[in-house]
Amino acid sequence: MLPRYTQIKSELLEQIESGQMKAGDKAPSENQLAEQFDVSRMTARRALTELVDEGFMMRTQGLGTFVSDHRPMSSMLSINSIDEEIINRGHQYTAKILMADVVVADEQQSNWLGLNENAEVFRTRIVHLENIVPLQLEDRLVNPKWVPEYLHQNYNETTTSRYLSSVAPLTEADHMVEAILIENAIADILDISPEQPCLKISRRTFSAKGIISYAQLYHPGNRYRIGGHLDF
Amino acid sequence: MLPRYTQIKSELLEQIESGQMKAGDKAPSENQLAEQFDVSRMTARRALTELVDEGFMMRTQGLGTFVSDHRPMSSMLSINSIDEEIINRGHQYTAKILMADVVVADEQQSNWLGLNENAEVFRTRIVHLENIVPLQLEDRLVNPKWVPEYLHQNYNETTTSRYLSSVAPLTEADHMVEAILIENAIADILDISPEQPCLKISRRTFSAKGIISYAQLYHPGNRYRIGGHLDF
DNA sequence: CAGTGGTCTAGACCACTGG
DNA sequence: CAGTGGTCTAGACCACTGG
Numbered sequence: 001m002l003p004r005y006t007q008i009k010s011e012l013l014e015q016i017e018s019g020q021m022k023a024g025d026k027a028p029s030e031n032q033l034a035e036q037f038d039v040s041r042m043t044a045r046r047a048l049t050e051l052v053d054e055g056f057m058m059r060t061q062g063l064g065t066f067v068s069d070h071r072p073m074s075s076m077l078s079i080n081s082i083d084e085e086i087i088n089r090g091h092q093y094t095a096k097i098l099m100a101d102v103v104v105a106d107e108q109q110s111n112w113l114g115l116n117e118n119a120e121v122f123r124t125r126i127v128h129l130e131n132i133v134p135l136q137l138e139d140r141l142v143n144p145k146w147v148p149e150y151l152h153q154n155y156n157e158t159t160t161s162r163y164l165s166s167v168a169p170l171t172e173a174d175h176m177v178e179a180i181l182i183e184n185a186i187a188d189i190l191d192i193s194p195e196q197p198c199l200k201i202s203r204r205t206f207s208a209k210g211i212i213s214y215a216q217l218y219h220p221g222n223r224y225r226i227g228g229h230l231d232f
Numbered sequence: 233m234l235p236r237y238t239q240i241k242s243e244l245l246e247q248i249e250s251g252q253m254k255a256g257d258k259a260p261s262e263n264q265l266a267e268q269f270d271v272s273r274m275t276a277r278r279a280l281t282e283l284v285d286e287g288f289m290m291r292t293q294g295l296g297t298f299v300s301d302h303r304p305m306s307s308m309l310s311i312n313s314i315d316e317e318i319i320n321r322g323h324q325y326t327a328k329i330l331m332a333d334v335v336v337a338d339e340q341q342s343n344w345l346g347l348n349e350n351a352e353v354f355r356t357r358i359v360h361l362e363n364i365v366p367l368q369l370e371d372r373l374v375n376p377k378w379v380p381e382y383l384h385q386n387y388n389e390t391t392t393s394r395y396l397s398s399v400a401p402l403t404e405a406d407h408m409v410e411a412i413l414i415e416n417a418i419a420d421i422l423d424i425s426p427e428q429p430c431l432k433i434s435r436r437t438f439s440a441k442g443i444i445s446y447a448q449l450y451h452p453g454n455r456y457r458i459g460g461h462l463d464f
Numbered sequence: 465c466a467g468t469g470g471t472c473t474a475g476a477c478c479a480c481t482g483g
Numbered sequence: 484c485a486g487t488g489g490t491c492t493a494g495a496c497c498a499c500t501g502g
Binding site: 261262263277280291292293294295296297 | 467468469470
């Protein structure tokens with residue numbers, strides 16, 4: 001049984017998707033929702049609050065709650081494949097597989113995947129090269145439960161993320177972007193000096209079943225940037 | 233007068249920052265907080281919920297709430313205001329206006345705004361501080377044609393991006409994210425050493441009329457990161 | 465089992481917006 | 484002014500975790 005506020009959210013989202021409520025339209029007030037769904041105002045309010053947090057609505061005190069026209073933006077890290085990106089630039093793409101093995105997750109790693117400590121997980125470390133120059137070190141952990149054949153693929157032929165999304169369609173992703181200094185071992189792999197800033201992207205991907213994978217992507221700051229375009 | 237839940241958040245964040253509570257430590261339970269701060273459990277709960285949403289804590293039903301080792305993340309999914317982000321953490325927001333003037337655009341600057349070289353444009357340089365610590369240097373160029381009153385606003389009261397979107401609703405934005413080393417002058421402003429990596433976001437915003445503004449945002453890599461969530 | 469977080473109620477007072 | 488969202492209370496019952 002889903003919580004009441006989730007049911008109310010679904011109801012409102014359906015109205016947005018079906019076009020019954022359009023961008024700029026006024027949503028029912030907290031009191032109206034409370035009466036309509038026979039819940040307390042606090043519960044109705046929670047439904048609206050979450051929709052606001054998720055970018056579907058906007059609120060102004062004294063005025064009301066309105067459907068926002070802000071489409072959830074996908075471009076920032078539209079999980080695009082590094083190989084395509086390189087090939088699209090007309091360059092040569094190569095992958096160097098440094099590791100493809102079963103490891104025992106330490107505390108942090110198990111947290112990332114939502115597993116118990118000491119669980120066995122799959123780990124791959126792959127360098128992606130553009131014209132023989134390292135562009136990305138991909139260090140990835142995968143939950144074996146959902147992707148048992150993960151280690152038996154040829155990652156010179158396809159990428160890990162392409163394989164993963166073929167066996168377990170993505171439903172969600174979290175990501176984080178930071179500028180960091182890296183340890184010497186990683187600097188060696190990327191063929192840069194440890195003083196050079198790196199762009200690190202950490203990404204956790206979910207399918208309907210749960211957390212599929214946690215990837216840490218390291219890029220030399222002078223060779224890689226993230227670009228994006230937003231429409232409102 | 234700040235809301236009680238914000239006060240409780242600040243209190244807890246202070247304990248994290250001062251090292252009294254470290255990553256992995258158990259935070260007071262909702263009931264303990266309620267008693268300690270003499271508020272209802274719902275109010276104490278809200279403080280914890282927001283800290284969880286902002287990535288400072290993690291909760292497990294039946295177990296408790298624990299300090300996470302994450303730095304604050306700001307979302308790339310929305311052009312969010314830096315001041316709101318800071319205030320939402322229960323911290324003090326201050327802006328230091330370094331420059332607000334008319335400048336003659338050089339070749340690069342005129343390109344960014346889609347103007348002719350030597351055109352007069354508005355430029356502001358503003359440091360955004362969290363609890364007196366610099367979090368972002370905002371270096372912004374604005375097309376005077378669309379925002380003639382840009383320089384006559386009080387940017388201690390509102391932010392440039394909030395003012396801009398109030399006078400010219402955004403329709404599009406381009407952005408780029410990079411990890412870079414910065415020049416000494418900027419390092420001084422951000423109060424870091426020039427060897428520290430920085431996260432730079434460059435963003436061009438469009439309204440229906442055309443390019444409104446080009447902003448370069450510099451952040452100390454160790455104080456700032458971008459987070460986001462995608463649904464597919 | 466006692467303790468935790470998750471949901472929910474039926475009220476209350478307040479700050480703000482528009483007319 | 485009536486209506487809106489923003490905060491807050493003092494309860495309640497539930498689902499879950501560990502011992």
